[in-house]
Amino acid sequence: MERIPILKMGRFLLVTIQVDMHDQLALALQDDLTSQIARTGARGVLIDISSLEIVDSFIGRVLANIASMSRILDAETVVVGMQPAVAITLVELGLSLPGVRTALNVERGMELLHASLRAAELEEYDGGGEEDDAFGGHDGLS
Amino acid sequence: MAQTAGSTVAEILGADPQALLDSWLQAQLSAPTARTDLITESELRQQSGEFLNLLRNAARGGSLDVQAPEWSQVRELLARVSRGRALQGFSPSETATFVLSLKQPLFARLRSGLAGDPERLMDAVWSATTLLDGLALYTTELFQQSREDVIYRQQQELLELSTPVVKLWEGVVAVPLIGTLDSARTQVVMENLLQRIVETGASMAIIDITGVPTVDTLVAQHLIKTVAAARLMGAECIISGIRPQIAQTIVHLGVELHGASTKATLADAIAMALRVTGWKVVRAEKR
Numbered sequence: 001m002e003r004i005p006i007l008k009m010g011r012f013l014l015v016t017i018q019v020d021m022h023d024q025l026a027l028a029l030q031d032d033l034t035s036q037i038a039r040t041g042a043r044g045v046l047i048d049i050s051s052l053e054i055v056d057s058f059i060g061r062v063l064a065n066i067a068s069m070s071r072i073l074d075a076e077t078v079v080v081g082m083q084p085a086v087a088i089t090l091v092e093l094g095l096s097l098p099g100v101r102t103a104l105n106v107e108r109g110m111e112l113l114h115a116s117l118r119a120a121e122l123e124e125y126d127g128g129g130e131e132d133d134a135f136g137g138h139d140g141l142s
Numbered sequence: 143m144a145q146t147a148g149s150t151v152a153e154i155l156g157a158d159p160q161a162l163l164d165s166w167l168q169a170q171l172s173a174p175t176a177r178t179d180l181i182t183e184s185e186l187r188q189q190s191g192e193f194l195n196l197l198r199n200a201a202r203g204g205s206l207d208v209q210a211p212e213w214s215q216v217r218e219l220l221a222r223v224s225r226g227r228a229l230q231g232f233s234p235s236e237t238a239t240f241v242l243s244l245k246q247p248l249f250a251r252l253r254s255g256l257a258g259d260p261e262r263l264m265d266a267v268w269s270a271t272t273l274l275d276g277l278a279l280y281t282t283e284l285f286q287q288s289r290e291d292v293i294y295r296q297q298q299e300l301l302e303l304s305t306p307v308v309k310l311w312e313g314v315v316a317v318p319l320i321g322t323l324d325s326a327r328t329q330v331v332m333e334n335l336l337q338r339i340v341e342t343g344a345s346m347a348i349i350d351i352t353g354v355p356t357v358d359t360l361v362a363q364h365l366i367k368t369v370a371a372a373r374l375m376g377a378e379c380i381i382s383g384i385r386p387q388i389a390q391t392i393v394h395l396g397v398e399l400h401g402a403s404t405k406a407t408l409a410d411a412i413a414m415a416l417r418v419t420g421w422k423v424v425r426a427e428k429r
Contacts, residue, residue, distance in 0.1 A: 084336030096370035
């Protein structure tokens with residue numbers, strides 16, 4: 001069966017979706033990704049959907065689910081490179097993916113992951129002290 | 143029956159066309175709806191003469207159905223006339239009167255021509271009325287259509303003019319919204335904004351609503367949609383230019399602009415956008 005590759009980059013997992021998503025594929029990705037996070041102890045997941053041109057409500061929900069699942073497994077999810085048409089479609093479908101962080105491209109997404117990982121680590125070592133990171137101040141999104 | 147009444151009408155139209163044209167012109171010019179300020183008498187005479195000629199030719203075919211193919215030339219002329227009048231500023235009734243005013247001279251001729259035969263007279267009057275009413279309705283329809291075309295074109299122009307997306311700084315774009323937001327405009331704004339976000343790689347988008355006169359639940363919903371779509375692309379949105387009355391309305395309506403930061407003025411929004419993107423503005427020297 002066709003599967004979407006999951007690459008490990010340091011403490012993050014990188015998923016680039018290069019094919020049209022169908023329901024089976026999305027569910028397989030969800031399975032693979034959660035088990036990979038658990039196995040590798042990854043702290044962040046970056047999903048690149050810049051080649052994805054068509055979404056439906058199911059794919060949108062799976063994306064939101066993946067984000068929630070990773071957060072439970074203590075990994076931050078960033079969805080990057082969404083096409084304008086896809087964004088409009090998701091909003092019109094009423095799926096604004098409230099729990100998912102987003103970035104314009106892979107580079108920005110990686111910065112975001114690094115920043116939030118740094119913040120989380122500092123918080124852990126400082127015993128939960130307030131952290132002044134670049135994104136923390138305006139992070140009504142995460 | 144209609145056939146013979148039709149041919150009677152054609153016959154009456156064909157006899158002494160010059161006199162008919164004169165009496166028709168007189169009826170048109172003396173009518174209260176005459177617009178001698180918008181159209182000259184010679185122009186009117188030319189239009190009327192051409193119309194009578196075509197009408198005569200078409201009626202000679204025997205059919206009085208204005209949608210029939212032999213009436214196509216009459217329809218074309220009427221289309222030209224009503225389109226011209228719509229642009230010149232005639233009202234719909236003034237335009238329809240062009241055709242309807244032919245009734246009086248035509249009926250007078252029918253009456254004198256068929257004085258001895260009331261039954262044929264009634265039939266002929268009936269078919270002439272149906273014919274002219276049909277043509278007048280057709281004129282009005284076209285009139286309305288040309289007005290709608292004008293409105294549509296203006297709407298399109300407005301749509302194109304009113305949704306610029308400007309790049310304010312490296313990584314910051316802004317959309318100054320002016321006028322009422324409806325679904326169609328929101329769609330255009332959203333598409334333009336998202337496209338520019340991709341092109342410029344902006345991470346902050348400012349939506350300035352200083353020029354939006356009122357914010358109701360629908361407009362608010364459109365704003366929320368735009369913000370949500372921009373967020374999905376990875377850009378944060380600031381809504382600026384919220385006037386005190388609008389802030390009150392938003393709260394009274396129970397609308398929540400979640401996901402977006404809000405600022406009172408565009409200046410505040412720019413300051414915030416620069417801060418978030420890591421820029422610092424300092425004055426070069428103290429004054």
